Amino acid sequence: MGDYAFDEDSRVEPGVDGEYTAKLTGRWNGTRGAVNGGYLLATCTRALALSMPFPDPIVISGFFLRPGMAGAAAIRTSLIRGGRTTAFGEAVLTQDGKEVIRATAAFARLSQDGQVFLGAAPPDLPPPDECVRLLASEPGMPRIAERVDFRRVELPGWFRGEPTGQPSSEFWMRFADGRDADLLALPLVVDANPPPVLELGVSTTTIQLTVHLRAKPAPGWLACRATTRFVGGGYHEEDFEVWDSAGILVAQSRQLALVLPLLIRVLRAFRACRAFRGGNTGVQAD
Amino acid sequence: MGDYAFDEDSRVEPGVDGEYTAKLTGRWNGTRGAVNGGYLLATCTRALALSMPFPDPIVISGFFLRPGMAGAAAIRTSLIRGGRTTAFGEAVLTQDGKEVIRATAAFARLSQDGQVFLGAAPPDLPPPDECVRLLASEPGMPRIAERVDFRRVELPGWFRGEPTGQPSSEFWMRFADGRDADLLALPLVVDANPPPVLELGVSTTTIQLTVHLRAKPAPGWLACRATTRFVGGGYHEEDFEVWDSAGILVAQSRQLALVLPLLIRVLRAFRACRAFRGGNTGVQAD
Numbered sequence: 001m002g003d004y005a006f007d008e009d010s011r012v013e014p015g016v017d018g019e020y021t022a023k024l025t026g027r028w029n030g031t032r033g034a035v036n037g038g039y040l041l042a043t044c045t046r047a048l049a050l051s052m053p054f055p056d057p058i059v060i061s062g063f064f065l066r067p068g069m070a071g072a073a074a075i076r077t078s079l080i081r082g083g084r085t086t087a088f089g090e091a092v093l094t095q096d097g098k099e100v101i102r103a104t105a106a107f108a109r110l111s112q113d114g115q116v117f118l119g120a121a122p123p124d125l126p127p128p129d130e131c132v133r134l135l136a137s138e139p140g141m142p143r144i145a146e147r148v149d150f151r152r153v154e155l156p157g158w159f160r161g162e163p164t165g166q167p168s169s170e171f172w173m174r175f176a177d178g179r180d181a182d183l184l185a186l187p188l189v190v191d192a193n194p195p196p197v198l199e200l201g202v203s204t205t206t207i208q209l210t211v212h213l214r215a216k217p218a219p220g221w222l223a224c225r226a227t228t229r230f231v232g233g234g235y236h237e238e239d240f241e242v243w244d245s246a247g248i249l250v251a252q253s254r255q256l257a258l259v260l261p262l263l264i265r266v267l268r269a270f271r272a273c274r275a276f277r278g279g280n281t282g283v284q285a286d
Numbered sequence: 287m288g289d290y291a292f293d294e295d296s297r298v299e300p301g302v303d304g305e306y307t308a309k310l311t312g313r314w315n316g317t318r319g320a321v322n323g324g325y326l327l328a329t330c331t332r333a334l335a336l337s338m339p340f341p342d343p344i345v346i347s348g349f350f351l352r353p354g355m356a357g358a359a360a361i362r363t364s365l366i367r368g369g370r371t372t373a374f375g376e377a378v379l380t381q382d383g384k385e386v387i388r389a390t391a392a393f394a395r396l397s398q399d400g401q402v403f404l405g406a407a408p409p410d411l412p413p414p415d416e417c418v419r420l421l422a423s424e425p426g427m428p429r430i431a432e433r434v435d436f437r438r439v440e441l442p443g444w445f446r447g448e449p450t451g452q453p454s455s456e457f458w459m460r461f462a463d464g465r466d467a468d469l470l471a472l473p474l475v476v477d478a479n480p481p482p483v484l485e486l487g488v489s490t491t492t493i494q495l496t497v498h499l500r501a502k503p504a505p506g507w508l509a510c511r512a513t514t515r516f517v518g519g520g521y522h523e524e525d526f527e528v529w530d531s532a533g534i535l536v537a538q539s540r541q542l543a544l545v546l547p548l549l550i551r552v553l554r555a556f557r558a559c560r561a562f563r564g565g566n567t568g569v570q571a572d
Binding site: 058059061063065066080081083086088090099102104106110111112113114115116117118119120167168200207208210212214215227228229230231232233234235236237248249252254256258 | 344345347349351352366367369372374376385388390392396397398399400401402403404405406453454486493494496498500501513514515516517518519520521522523534535538540542544
């Protein structure tokens with residue numbers, strides 16, 4: 001649990017009767033100054049992992065009730081049912097006595113059996129060091145961008161100030177400090193990316209996120225695919241796949257999110273930046 | 287709420303403090319004698335709809351803790367948070383004092399805004415009366431098949447005793463008694479179909495199911511798409527889309543399920559039936 005940011009920042013201290021305390025940090029903040037939803041969900045998963053009679057989360061579903069902020073948090077966990085092969089638990093994270101996220105999860109012992117049917121392939125990407133990197137130092141980038149290293153074939157359209165109209169992307173991803181992802185980190189991984197609906201010129205806030213944990217990730221870069229297919233009535237879904245360095249699907253998630261107008265100041269910042277730097281904005285080869 | 291089976295069988299009677307009672311019937315049983323999971327989730331949704339300060343469920347997530355059986359059930363609902371535009375609630379359905387399903391949901395007021403981005407098309411199917419129907423009277427068919435009318439271009443491979451190896455299908459669907467689907471029925475609709483993994487020669491039991499309710503369905507047949515893409519480590523996901531007669535995506539769901547060996551007696555019954563009837567088994571044009 002040493003020095004990595006994720007381990008440090010999602011640490012939970014056990015109290016009595018399934019209660020834990022955590023100290024959320026601002027290092028995983030999104031663009032609106034609240035902590036990232038996946039970070040909240042991963043912190044809940046970590047508390048549940050200490051309480052459940054099986055070691056591996058296989059599915060966790062979180063409802064986002066209000067924005068989480070850097071600062072103290074309490075997590076109340078309960079065992080809903082401990083079955084023969086599967087245990088179910090609930091975690092309620094509160095700040096200042098107000099509920100921020102309610103998560104329900106199933107835990108089991110993930111088998112090492114391989115994939116027996118595969119109806120989709122991992123993203124087909126050039127090696128990470130041949131991709132471009134989104135730099136956290138660019139104007140308008142959220143703090144979480146300092147903690148996660150994203151590599152793409154080319155810069156996203158929204159980042160260049162020219163949304164492509166195609167809310168889908170494939171990219172490499174890993175923690176910036178080199179920590180390899182494990183099952184406990186995956187609920188954060190699936191929500192750490194800039195949302196693909198930025199390519200439609202809108203922003204978003206998550207209402208609900210379900211993560212399936214399908215296998216323990218091998219060390220190394222994660223190949224990811226984020227896709228939104230349906231936007232309407234003020235909501236959209238986002239699907240996310242995480243493939244490990246061995247080509248195994250390790251997580252699959254879906255969220256329902258509320259469409260928000262994109263912050264004008266962010267777009268302006270991007271445009272100003274692009275005009276100033278002449279198109280190389282944010283790119284840095286390895 | 288007159289005479290339709292769904293309304294009758296998912297009826298909940300209010301008690302005090304957000305408690306409801308229901309009388310689950312065996313008319314929605316699956317092949318293993320337990321009630322269908324979507325039926326349980328729809329019953330919980332209906333109880334929540336009576337308790338929440340907004341009219342429309344937009345997302346509901348249910349964890350299946352143990353099989354539900356025909357008979358009396360109690361549903362304890364609670365308001366987790368009533369916000370300005372979204373309310374969150376929880377429903378816990380118990381039978382004989384034991385928890386069967388725990389569901390969490392968000393309610394809002396669905397706008398009538400149309401789809402603003404569409405990254406997939408509805409299933410391209412011939413009209414229902416040019417499709418074949420899966421008959422509930424065939425040996426091995428579960429009781430729920432009496433309540434739901436499925437129409438396909440051709441009979442599924444598993445039904446003919448010859449699984450195709452392709453766990454994906456598109457089909458028409460409606461309640462057999464002509465009741466049109468509404469938001470409250472959609473959590474049942476997304477789980478009523480024979481699971482596509484039958485085409486891999488295995489069966490399945492749901493651990494967790496998340497349903498996004500995206501629009502109020504227009505009356506008429508529903509065009510559906512059920513797909514499993516990843517089977518491994520003893521689990522699989524199933525994605526489900528429901529499109530209404532106006533071509534609008536009205537629900538999208540995903541479940542995580544445990545792979546089970548297909549009941550030998552069911553396969554034998556299909557094979558015997560097929561040998562006896564010479565390939566027309568289960569087919570009936572409108």
